[in-house]
Amino acid sequence: MNKKLVKEVKKRYKTQFNTKPEMVFSPGRINLIGEYTDFNEGFVFPGAINKGIVLAIHKSHTDTCQVHALNKDETYKFDLAAIEPLQNGGWRNYILGVVAEAQKRGHNIDNFNAVFAGDIPGGAGLSSSAALENSFIFGLNELFNLKLSKTEMILISQKAEHNYAGVKCGIMDQYASMFGVKKSALLLDCRTITSEPFQINLGKYKLLLINTNVKHDLSESAYNDRRAVCEDVSNKLNIEALRDASKEALNSIKKDITDEDFQKALYVIEENERVKLFSEAIQQDDLETLGKLIYQSHHGLSSQFKVSCEELDFLVDATKDNPNILGARMMGGGFGGCTINLILEDEVKKFKKEVSKKYLEKYGKACSIYSVKLSRGTKVIKK
Template sequence: MSKYSGQLHRLFLKHFGTEPVMFRSPGRVNLIGEHTDYNQGFVLPAAIDKATYIAIAPRMDDQVNIVSADLEQQYHFSLQDVGKSGLHWPDYIIGVVQQLLALGSPIHGFDIAFGGNVPIGAGMSSSAALECATAFALNRIFDCGLSSLEMVKAAQRAENQFVGVNCGIMDQFASMFGKDGHVIRLDCRSLDYTYIPFRMEGYRVALLDTGIRHNLSDTEYNTRRMQCESGVALIQMRYPEVQSLRDVTMQMLNDCIRPGNEIIYKRCKYVVEENIRLMQACSDLEENDIRSFGERMYSTHEGLAKLYEVSCPELDILVEETRLLDYVPGSRMMGGGFGGCTINLVREDHVDELVKTVGERYKKQTGKNMSAHIVTIGNGTSAVNNPFSD
């Protein structure tokens, strides 16, 4: 942690010449429960030990100055004229500012620098990490009095309404509420949540990166959401009590959709089955049954690839190659889809072998290089203590 916060501190001093306050917000993995969040279903995410770091200091005027350490770019705007940047990357911060202003929060100008080690576009929700870090930092330095949940909701609205991606609340919730050594079973309708110990002794979480980057606002993410909503509307004609796919059974689905709506049927079938899988997977964790949990991960990937159709050949290759390895009990694509990473459970004494073996096979089949991220489950958004020790 000190590496990134210390570098960011020095960069901030170079640009602004004042002493900043430091904050961090982690990326996340989602063990199971993909594309269920915006359907008011259940998800099982966890914060990880890769994070976005922010150095920030208040100003006495309405000017906001942003420096991206990783991109080596700057952007400036006034609180009197809050609008899209035209560059995309500042919009995650600007969107949060807009939301806090709409809440009546007493914020004024500030200088901010950010950077970190959450890979962009790899499915670890770098955008949510930046949004949550910004909300947390502004809440702290301007004493806005917002609760953690209020900050999560503001960060989600920033992505929905300002950036233009209709994501559910999972990414921001996991980034803010993560707990070391635990996954979060989150009910995306009520926002009730339970911490479940992730006791996978002898196993690690490995993310295998296709090297393909996506921008969710440029993919079919929003289309999938509309398809699910179309399915709900059809089901409500016969079952008016249904509010979302969360309430739908396979019997309802078969009663109301098909024939003639094959695509809508497949999208809804995946979501209904995934909610069932998630609850079964939680039981697996409680019983420390990693083999059963891993098989559900493979089933999730099958659904994402064939029913929800958000995978891609590169992701499929990475998953299929692990099926040949007895030291990998489970693997699936993770995140919005169309690129990014697979998430894998791997015996810790075979991590290097996994990366080498699958990397070589991936290169042979695609001509592309695979990279790997070995992650540890950690805590959510927080202030950074003593970041300048290095």
């Protein structure tokens, strides 16, 4: 958690609203393996990180709510009695969605003022939207004593994403942000919404993120398209979700679906299996196997599920002949964002220099590189 950011948010709140606020931190997340398996009720392996959203929030004595986005220097006022999704609403829709979904469930929310800011790199695929949603529902829960459990809170955040941002996401991002455990990743069962924490000990290796600094327009529509494909294949197999599918069953309907849809469904089945193998390899401190599974995951995302892009593939390919890197893959929704790399700590500096130069030469723009630590989930910031 960025202490400087906490001070800035608190100071701005006091200046703007002349009151001492409640303070909340909600982290972004990485996902070690298991992409696009969450809405298929499968398994994923995320962890909360030490970058996120800092929120200052308190009750208001006016007849509207007022929220200030510090990073953008934008203020938005709204009436609790007339909440609707905004066209091109951006960050506003996540907050409106959280409030509206809480109201739908009969929770009494009064007017409030808020200031928030984040240090999650934009478009990096680290779930800034889930962190923002979680920070607000957590803050509102504290402020108005809504008595919501953490599970209820993440379901409200997820519905906000569905109904106000238009992205039919699974539960992984909200779960990891809310339930994160320090120095651990969570083996999350997205059907039961339960998880098992695994302490991550990478020895001489560390996780390095490389941001392509691109976000292709396909991302949101492609996400919903692929969800529709998975649901269609599940219906043809007469199962609840692809979590329940086997390769044999999928082969039995191969003639009834396009080859593209077959490959997408096959990817999900194989990725689910990779998540389970990944958890076993962690227990055995088998870093070589972790790396191989990470590379396999990227191959599936790029060649079968087709959610990668040229820039992501370039960054992954740039690692393959490097003996100091055990694995690399795209992370998140794809079509831009980050790769996650398992690299020998002593070689980070040299690799950063090499890959930055290659990327700049190839695309005429810089990539961004940063390290993250696995952290606790959403929490009140102690005064």
